[in-house]
Amino acid sequence: xxxxxxxxxxxxxxxxxxxxxxxxxxxxxxxxxxxxxxxxxxxxxxxxxxxxxxxxxxxxxxxxxxxxxxxxxxxxxxxxxxxxxxxxxxxxxxxxxxxxxxxxxxxxxxxxxxxxxxxxxxxxxxxxxxxxxxxxxxxxxxxxxxxxxxxxxxxxxxxxxxxxxxxxxxxxxxxxxxxxxxxxxxxxxxxxxxxxxxxxxxxxxxxxxxxxxxxxxxxxxxxxxxxxxxxxxxxxxxxxxxxxxxxxxxxxxxxxxxxxxxxxxxxxxxxxxxxxxxxxxxxxxxxxxxxxxxxxxxxxxxxxxxxxxxxxxxxxxxxxxxxxxxxxxxxxxxxxxxxxxxxxxxxxxxxxxxxxxxxxxxxxxxxxxxxxxxxxxxxxxxxxxxxxxxxxxxxxxxxxxxxxxxxxxxxxxxxxxxxxxxxxxxxxxxxxxxxxxxxxxxxxxxxxxxxxxxxxxxxxxxxxxxxxxxxxxxxxxxxxxxxxxxxxxxxxxxxxxxxxxxxxxxxxxxxxxxxxxxxxxxxxxxx
Numbered sequence: 388x389x390x391x392x393x394x395x396x397x398x399x400x401x402x403x404x405x406x407x408x409x410x411x412x413x414x415x416x417x418x419x420x421x422x423x424x425x426x427x428x429x430x431x432x433x434x435x436x437x438x439x440x441x442x443x444x445x446x447x448x449x450x451x452x453x454x455x456x457x458x459x460x461x462x463x464x465x466x467x468x469x470x471x472x473x474x475x476x477x478x479x480x481x482x483x484x485x486x487x488x489x490x491x492x493x494x495x496x497x498x499x500x501x502x503x504x505x506x507x508x509x510x511x512x513x514x515x516x517x518x519x520x521x522x523x524x525x526x527x528x529x530x531x532x533x534x535x536x537x538x539x540x541x542x543x544x545x546x547x548x549x550x551x552x553x554x555x556x557x558x559x560x561x562x563x564x565x566x567x568x569x570x571x572x573x574x575x576x577x578x579x580x581x582x583x584x585x586x587x588x589x590x591x592x593x594x595x596x597x598x599x600x601x602x603x604x605x606x607x608x609x610x611x612x613x614x615x616x617x618x619x620x621x622x623x624x625x626x627x628x629x630x631x632x633x634x635x636x637x638x639x640x641x642x643x644x645x646x647x648x649x650x651x652x653x654x655x656x657x658x659x660x661x662x663x664x665x666x667x668x669x670x671x672x673x674x675x676x677x678x679x680x681x682x683x684x685x686x687x688x689x690x691x692x693x694x695x696x697x698x699x700x701x702x703x704x705x706x707x708x709x710x711x712x713x714x715x716x717x718x719x720x721x722x723x724x725x726x727x728x729x730x731x732x733x734x735x736x737x738x739x740x741x742x743x744x745x746x747x748x749x750x751x752x753x754x755x756x757x758x759x760x761x762x763x764x765x766x767x768x769x770x771x772x773x774x775x776x777x778x779x780x781x782x783x784x785x786x787x788x789x790x791x792x793x794x795x796x797x798x799x800x801x802x803x804x805x806x807x808x809x810x811x812x813x814x815x816x817x818x819x820x821x822x823x824x825x826x827x828x829x830x831x832x833x834x835x836x837x838x839x840x841x842x843x844x845x846x847x848x849x850x851x852x853x854x855x856x857x858x859x860x861x862x863x864x865x866x867x868x869x870x871x872x873x874x875x876x877x878x879x880x881x882x883x884x885x886x887x888x889x890x891x892x893x894x895x896x897x898x899x900x901x902x903x904x905x906x907x908x909x910x911x912x913x914x
Contacts, residue, residue: 390418391512394438396429396455397422397471398447402494406442406471409498415505426450433459433466440508441468442492457486465515467508471496537561541615545574545623547667554663565611565627566663573633574669575624575656576617576677577602580685582649594650595619601647605640623670637688651685653677658692671704678747694744704748705731712749712793716756721797728793732786746789753796811837812851815844816859823864826887830856864888865901872909879906 393412397403403422412419420436423429425447433441441459445452456468467489489511490504540557543549549557558566565572579598581591599616602624606612611628626633637654644652655677657669672691679689708731715723731749732742775788815833822828833856834841848856864886871882883894899905 390416391439391509392420392436393417394420394429394432394436394441395422396424396426396441396447396452397444398424399444400424402444402471402496405496406501409496409501410505415502416509417505426452426455429455430458433463437463438466439512440505441466442471443468444471453486456488460487467512469504469508538615541613541625544666545625545670547664551664563613568627569661569663570611570627570629571659571661572625572627572663572666572669573657573659574666574673575626575633575637575654576670576673577622577624577637578653578655578677579620579622579644580651580653582645582651582685586649592619594648597648598622598644598650601644602640605643606636623673625666634688634690641686641688645686653685654688655679656688656690658690674751675704675744675747678751704745709748709752713752713756716753716793716797716800717759718800721794724793724797725790728786728790742785746785749789749793753793756800757796811839812847815848819860819863823860823867823887824885826889828860828887861897861901865898868894868898869902869909872906882906 390413395403395406397406403424407419407422417440420438421432423432426443427450429441429443432438441456443452443455447455450458452470456470459466459468464487468487469490469492470488471492471494473494489508492500492504540549540561544554555566579595581594586594599614599622602622603614606614606624609626609628609631611626611631613625613627615623615625617623624633624637626636634656637656641652641654644650655673655675657672657676660666660669676689676691676694679687679694708727712724712727712731715727728749731745815837818833818836819828830841830845834844837844845856848854848859852859854862867886868882871877871885875882877885879895880891883889883891886894888894888897895906898909902909
């Protein structure tokens with residue numbers, strides 16, 4: 388912070404001179420930019436110099452110090468004003484507190500009082516400027532992150548995680564006037580893939596960017612259309628356009644892209660919605676329509692309402708059951724996964740389209756569980772199996788094939804989980820062998836080393852070794868102690884320290900309890 392500017396206002400030259408001479412202003416980081424003998428002259432100087440601090444007398448001709456201060460603070464609220472007053476004027480000077488005076492200094496003016504006031508004001512100004520700077524940085528960060536926050540709001544809206552109040556409040560903040568018009572809207576999900584098998588990762592990224600640019604250009608004249616990039620190869624279109632037809636637009640867009648770029652394009656479109664809180668339903672419908680590419684092929688625009696027969700009796704997915712299904716698959720619980728599948732299909736389907744849509748939901752959860760575990764083998768992503776599921780002629784056949792598929796995915800994940808658990812416990816065993824000497828080694832500290840919860844580690848240890856964590860650690864410590872008794876002449880307490888038990892009495896008791904003999908008896912027996 389540079390030197391702070393000071394203005395002195397007093398109709399008596401001697402007082403102004405006394406203030407100027409009482410302290411070394413330069414050493415205090417202050418500089419006197421002007422002196423005024425009356426308030427009118429001072430007001431002109433304030434406009435010219437924009438001082439940081441003003442020292443002013445109360446009684447001055449024409450305009451008194453309190454009125455002068457009020458005018459200054461109304462125009463420049465950041466300026467700090469110190470009233471110079473005598474004891475007989477102090478009660479009058481206290482009125483200035485109401486207008487925001489920073490401090491008082493009494494006549495006769497003492498250097499110590501002046502230094503105290505200036506130090507306090509410097510600290511206060513420094514804190515305010517630092518706070519203003521931090522606030523400015525926050526504003527800049529908010530401005531930089533505004534596009535990201537805007538998209539985050541839209542994704543939250545599409546996921547159905549916002550209340551109606553939050554939707555309207557954020558829509559107004561992020562300037563989406565169509566939300567407040569209660570206009571009907573429609574959601575489409577676009578998936579882009581390369582039509583060439585030889586494209587590099589960089590070329591795929593560039594293809595996705597080019598598609599995004601062309602999609603934005605296509606809708607550039609329609610302010611009622613919102614475009615979101617969901618991933619490198621997926622985009623979401625939300626249309627509030629009253630005069631347009633999203634299906635026709637998507638058909639035209641598809642032709643433009645596949646004719647000009649080396650790509651395949653599939654688009655799923657949900658039904659029109661009038662309730663602003665039903666965006667998640669439209670989004671889910673668009674995704675389910677998109678999944679039909681499995682048997683309709685590439686470069687198709689699929690409307691959700693076209694794949695549902697019987698408009699009065701639409702299929703409704705069961706998100707809570709599907710989430711539980713994915714969980715059981717993810718943890719490799721085949722029995723629970725099969726039970727959950729039975730619950731999902733424990734309904735009457737009046738058409739093939741409905742139970743195929745339900746099957747599509749199940750397939751999606753299986754694939755999501757497999758991909759989250761990094762498993763992409765022929766068993767979990769077998770196109771032939773998926774096609775057979777989606778083309779099954781009757782519900783019993785579909786359920787049989789689907790159950791086989793679910794169990795295959797779940798078993799694959801279960802084997803993967805077991806392999807990972809066995810490898811983790813092997814690492815934990817090695818860690819304990821190397822660190823048993825540390826008396827602080829325990830379940831919590833070991834779990835922290837391997838970035839898992841103590842409860843999870845305890846369960847894995849019991850499952851893999853048949854012992855609790857404490858039992859296993861005690862066992863290897865006693866075996867090490869037994870070895871040291873056989874091969875060294877160390878004293879009992881020294882052996883205890885070598886195996887991480889520093890209390891000699893506790894070590895002696897624990898050794899006898901575990902080995903069946905005291906250390907002395909053990910050594911005698913050894914001899």
